[in-house]
Amino acid sequence: MTDYYSYENIVPSFRLDGRLAIITGGSGGLASVISRALVAQGADVALVDVNLERTQAAAKEVNAWAVENQKHWASTSSYIPKVSAWSCNIGDAINVETTFLAINTEHDNIADLLINTAGYCENFAAEDYPPTNAEAIMKVNGLGSFYVSQAFAKPLILNNKKGSIILIGSMSGTIVNDPQPQCMYNMSKAGVIHLVRSLACEWAKYNIRVNTLSPGYILTPLTRNVISGHTEMKDAWESKIPMKRMAEPKEFVGSILYLASDSASSYTTGHNLVVDGGYECW
Template sequence: MVHAATPPEDVTRDSYIQTPVETPRHDPFTLNNRVVVITGGARGLGLVMGQGVIHAGADLAIVDLNYEEAEAQTHQLVAGFKKQNPSATRIPKVTAHRADVSDPASVEACIAEILSQHGKIDSLVTSAGFTENFDAVDYPIDRIRKLWGVNVDGTYMFATGVAKHLMERNSAGSMVFIGSMSGSIVNVPQPQTPYNASKAAVRHLAASLAVEWAHANIRVNCISPGYMLTALTEKILNEKPDLKQAWVSRIPQGRMGVPQELMGPVTFLLSDASSYVTGADIRVDGGYTVV
């Protein structure tokens, strides 16, 4: 147990009270004047987090394997921002970029394209990833390599590419890797061993790079979502109601999460409000991994 310090006998109580720190002159949760890159940003969790960061003031580069979908979402995001902020004096710049995150040349070209259009990159969210359900003894090795190429290699290559840019600018930055509670627990009843292992790798990548890049003032954190009710997940569960019951029965809050519940955590970790937070893993799972 840690106890509060006791003031010396010759020091009065009033003189020992700590002076309140100065309140920041700006909103520490704002992302004004930041350029945020989100991989896998054209759909699902990445798209919703993109919506969150532009409403916090950031410009956004959406990276996705499907360029046409990413391009369509840029218009939707800007239109949604204008509708919700009719008196806004500044409209966020949102651009679309294609990349195969598992291919080094594609990643390098994508980062160069983003820099040519935005001039800089301040923050990165690595949301590109996927899962599959195979019994381990039946999982084709080529599919395992593809899964790891996207989930792990893609996270690593985008992170190191953006870090090089930040170091060349001698600029601080913040990265958020999207892991999963599957990196800490074993999901049941579905078999997904390689996916679980890939997300454990993502979580440890965040911790390791946070330490390695702390000297450069580049923060790296991880968000590990639990079961989220995306459009794709909802479609699957509508066809398998028993699976949904199996999942929800293990969640202390008694429900699945919705993608909008990731807006707050990602904005916090990208903003100055979390300036002393690095190497952390924030689990957004309704308490699943606690029990």
């Protein structure tokens, strides 16, 4: 009974010491914040994206940030995590499997945390949506989410090791955005949410938890570029958000750490965690 009520047993830890995280979309705005948060909690990180040069630059920045900020977690650990950069097209299953195996070899560890931020959106009226574009976005957003999950899970299953998968979905997987037309993006993200439920059920026996984090509008550099000079778009979006603003990337760190933590979210799997400033409430 004493052990049950011990501090360590009751209070969740968000430390990730000894863990290896793979972050796809590794050079993007959301990944830039998430990677720093994971490093601060002690995890080694492999950044994965299509453009190797841009990803290497992102990894270099995270490494420099870790050295500069190590004093903040020095009382917990003196270890400065390793951050590596990799080029990979997540819409190519063979490329994904080869890359993920190479990551495990390079880090001399089996990745046990996957955060899939890779994906994109484009706007076409449904009646005019080009078939080649429709196929391409489904291959990356939809099949890509499956390919990275599969390649990540296989070594864990073979080595009887638990893990956590966090696929970035979107509120667009459960609502229809306005005013922009983006039916294929919405379809792909709805698929991601249900893929997570399916994988969570199949892989629970292997102690692999699978969850979705579905953001609302995020003020990443890409989004800032989209709304630059288009105040009507920004106003339209924010008018539908009860909090009347878009999110900063850092506002998703707590959700990521919760889903990544073995103690905080040990009984959470198959869940779609929506963080949208209340958008879906209206």
